[in-house]
Amino acid sequence: MKNIILPLITLVLILSVQAKGQDKIPSIQLKDLSGNMVDAAALENDGKPIVISFWATWCKPCIRELNAVNDQYIDWQEETGVKVVAVSIDDSRNSARVRPFIAGQGWEYEVYLDENQELKRALNVNNIPHTFLVDGNGEIVWQHNGYIPGDEDHLYELITQLANGGSID
Amino acid sequence: MKKIALVMALLTNTILIAQTDERDYGQLHGNFQTNLQYYLQDTIIDPTGEAFPPERMLAAGFLNLTYTKGDFMAGVRYENYQNNLVGLPEGFQGEGIPYRFIRYKKYGLDVTAGNFYEQFGSGLVFRAYEERGLGLDNAMDGLRLIYELTPGITVKGILGRQRIYFETGDGIVRGADFEVNLNELKQEYGGTNLIVGGSFVSRYQQAQDPILNLPENVASGGLRVNLISGRFNFYAEGAYKSQDPNSSNNFIYKPGYALYTNASYTLGNLGIILGYKYYDNFLFRSERVGSLTELLINYLPPLAELHTYTLPALYSYNIQANGETGMQAEVSYKFDRGTLLGGKYGTLININYSNSYALDKNFTYRYRDSAQTDSTISGTDGYTVGGFPGVGDIRYSQDFNVEVKSKLNRKLKGTFSYYNFIYNRSALLDGVVDDRIGPNTKIEMVYVNAFIADILWKIKPRHSLRFEGQLMLTEQDRGSWASLLLEYSIAPKWFFAVQNSYNYSNPDPDLRVHYPLVSLGYTRGTNKIQLTYGRQQEGVFCVGGICRVVPASNGFSMLITSNF
Numbered sequence: 001m002k003n004i005i006l007p008l009i010t011l012v013l014i015l016s017v018q019a020k021g022q023d024k025i026p027s028i029q030l031k032d033l034s035g036n037m038v039d040a041a042a043l044e045n046d047g048k049p050i051v052i053s054f055w056a057t058w059c060k061p062c063i064r065e066l067n068a069v070n071d072q073y074i075d076w077q078e079e080t081g082v083k084v085v086a087v088s089i090d091d092s093r094n095s096a097r098v099r100p101f102i103a104g105q106g107w108e109y110e111v112y113l114d115e116n117q118e119l120k121r122a123l124n125v126n127n128i129p130h131t132f133l134v135d136g137n138g139e140i141v142w143q144h145n146g147y148i149p150g151d152e153d154h155l156y157e158l159i160t161q162l163a164n165g166g167s168i169d
Numbered sequence: 170m171k172k173i174a175l176v177m178a179l180l181t182n183t184i185l186i187a188q189t190d191e192r193d194y195g196q197l198h199g200n201f202q203t204n205l206q207y208y209l210q211d212t213i214i215d216p217t218g219e220a221f222p223p224e225r226m227l228a229a230g231f232l233n234l235t236y237t238k239g240d241f242m243a244g245v246r247y248e249n250y251q252n253n254l255v256g257l258p259e260g261f262q263g264e265g266i267p268y269r270f271i272r273y274k275k276y277g278l279d280v281t282a283g284n285f286y287e288q289f290g291s292g293l294v295f296r297a298y299e300e301r302g303l304g305l306d307n308a309m310d311g312l313r314l315i316y317e318l319t320p321g322i323t324v325k326g327i328l329g330r331q332r333i334y335f336e337t338g339d340g341i342v343r344g345a346d347f348e349v350n351l352n353e354l355k356q357e358y359g360g361t362n363l364i365v366g367g368s369f370v371s372r373y374q375q376a377q378d379p380i381l382n383l384p385e386n387v388a389s390g391g392l393r394v395n396l397i398s399g400r401f402n403f404y405a406e407g408a409y410k411s412q413d414p415n416s417s418n419n420f421i422y423k424p425g426y427a428l429y430t431n432a433s434y435t436l437g438n439l440g441i442i443l444g445y446k447y448y449d450n451f452l453f454r455s456e457r458v459g460s461l462t463e464l465l466i467n468y469l470p471p472l473a474e475l476h477t478y479t480l481p482a483l484y485s486y487n488i489q490a491n492g493e494t495g496m497q498a499e500v501s502y503k504f505d506r507g508t509l510l511g512g513k514y515g516t517l518i519n520i521n522y523s524n525s526y527a528l529d530k531n532f533t534y535r536y537r538d539s540a541q542t543d544s545t546i547s548g549t550d551g552y553t554v555g556g557f558p559g560v561g562d563i564r565y566s567q568d569f570n571v572e573v574k575s576k577l578n579r580k581l582k583g584t585f586s587y588y589n590f591i592y593n594r595s596a597l598l599d600g601v602v603d604d605r606i607g608p609n610t611k612i613e614m615v616y617v618n619a620f621i622a623d624i625l626w627k628i629k630p631r632h633s634l635r636f637e638g639q640l641m642l643t644e645q646d647r648g649s650w651a652s653l654l655l656e657y658s659i660a661p662k663w664f665f666a667v668q669n670s671y672n673y674s675n676p677d678p679d680l681r682v683h684y685p686l687v688s689l690g691y692t693r694g695t696n697k698i699q700l701t702y703g704r705q706q707e708g709v710f711c712v713g714g715i716c717r718v719v720p721a722s723n724g725f726s727m728l729i730t731s732n733f
Contacts, residue, residue, distance in 0.1 A: 060623075103437075
């Protein structure tokens with residue numbers, strides 16, 4: 001077993017210095033709220049940025065984050081054309097609650113279900129909330145774990161940079 | 170092992186080359202988590218020292234590595250437990266690579282070899298999944314095929330054995346699922362959609378019991394239907410399981426039945442959900458003998474809200490393996506801004522009710538008291554259930570809660586909630602099974618009222634203070650609790666929190682103690698480190714934007730998570 005650890009560590013070290021870029025959303029099937037399959041890799045927004053946010057109906061900080069973004073979402077859309085995609089990882093204990101929950105919250109997001117956490121795993125998300133920013137070419141340019149009030153302002157700065165043709169380091 | 174090392178080394182070289190080459194060599198990503206906990210002996214909350222580990226310091230962690238290139242994907246997970254944290258399954262010991270897989274898609278065929286997670290329908294028949302915070306991981310090790318015959322018709326097949334700690338279980342699990350989606354079939358989206366599906370799973374485990382004639386093959390199958398129109402959503406799934414004498418049902422031969430259904434309706438600001446569950450002897454493992462979350466083949470949705478505030482989470486509902494029935498109803502409404510109740514920014518109200526009862530069982534013999542042995546029940550059908558709806562006399566739980574969310578002004582947001590629980594402590598915490606409950610058995614019911622105020626104050630850009638006040642009143646069990654939390658955060662990097670829970674009316678005066686807790690978190694990019702010091706009671710624990718399940722303890726802990 002020890003033999004495997006060294007190369008693994010080497011691999012990780014190399015990865016950590018590896019050049020970025022070409023990070024796409026993997027091809028994993030999500031369900032939309034009408035029960036249709038949607039390929040996560042096919043999510044697009046006419047060359048404008050997309051925010052992908054992992055959440056669940058039981059996750060208070062997730063709801064805090066999505067509500068904070070929702071308060072400003074109309075302005076964000078007008079100014080940058082950004083689209084927010086909210087991916088719920090609620091399992092069948094709570095997935096039936098997602099539709100009415102969104103109606104109650106008044107969220108204008110595109111919402112998908114990742115019931116058995118396939119996309120969450122494929123994107124190596126540890127805990128939720130976890131937010132990805134995808135640029136107009138479909139590349140993941142930034143990600144963030146957790147939510148602290150005010151994080152949405154930082155996210156918006158990054159979206160604006162992208163929308164103005166800038167890049168994110 | 171050396172072969173694996175060689176493969177890894179080769180893979181490493183490939184990546185090295187990838188760096189110097191413009192061609193697409195795919196992407197390699199992963200995540201990492203480690204949790205160290207140093208325990209202090211606490212003679213007040215743990216007078217016998219039972220929960221104080223001899224190691225003093227325990228550590229658990231993992232590293233995931235996923236490689237993707239187009240429709241090709243491969244991954245490994247290294248896990249280490251030196252040893253597993255207190256309160257999590259002790260079976261996780263040592264280190265290794267219990268998870269590795271290769272997956273590719275070609276012409277509509279999706280192939281996975283190695284470990285995988287999968288779910289059929291709502292999980293009644295089959296669900297392989299992981300819940301790290303709970304130490305649950307019943308990943309399959311084998312093969313999975315998913316094939317889209319034509320858009321709208323999908324067939325899945327699975328074959329393999331399930332993970333149990335660092336090994337795989339004895340039982341062979343094989344299954345198939347089909348689903349037909351009318352919208353996708355007709356390529357007409359919008360309007361009403363009908364999705365129907367069916368699933369089948371069978372387990373083989375050799376039997377060598379000297380007394381009982383145990384079935385080696387046990388099968389379970391289900392049918393489901395989902396009707397969705399603009400405002401209305403109806404889902405129903407029914408399932409049947411053949412004779413499955415096992416350690417959880419005391420080796421009875423009664424077949425299992427399950428029905429899970431829910432309907433929801435949304436109209437403008439109004440959302441309504443109704444749900445119903447009926448699970449009779451439906452726990453399914455890939456070995457006959459297993460405990461807790463080991464080797465579960467299926468998943469029974471509890472149909473009860475999952476509470477995450479510290480105090481209500483102390484009375485979380487757990488599914489009762491040998492049978493239960495219940496319902497859930499929820500109404501949510503948003504009062505528009507500018508109305509009397511909506512105020513300036515609008516107000517959201519959510520009312521949830523759920524209950525769970527034991528089934529109305531007529532045991533084939535007298536109820537067992539502690540003097541009788543288990544063998545009196547084994548080998549028979551065990552019981553019959555009275556006619557529909559089959560609700561028994563034993564109440565497991567009732568949960569009524571109301572949540573009101575409101576923005577008071579530009580800087581203040583509040584969530585106020587009320588909870589009323591009736592909680593069968595004997596069944597849900599002490600594990601007293603319904604066939605042990607007779608007319609003279611004392612059942613300990615806990616009646617709880619709880620109030621929570623959660624207020625967020627945005628002091629200035631990036632600086633915020635969150636206050637959480639909780640009061641939970643009960644005359645039973647451990648008595649009443651009060652809890653206060655203050656969380657100061659500076660986006661996007663820092664948070665600092667102090668919390669104190671006080672079990673002020675514990676029937677044992679020595680246990681009327683405080684549970685103070687201090688935590689500090691720092692985030693930089695996708696790296697996050699969190700330090701916590703103090704006493705923690707058991708429950709789902711949310712702080713600094715992350716929720717996880719933690720056991721009771723006293724000491725110092727460090728959690729590091731990272732993505733790359």
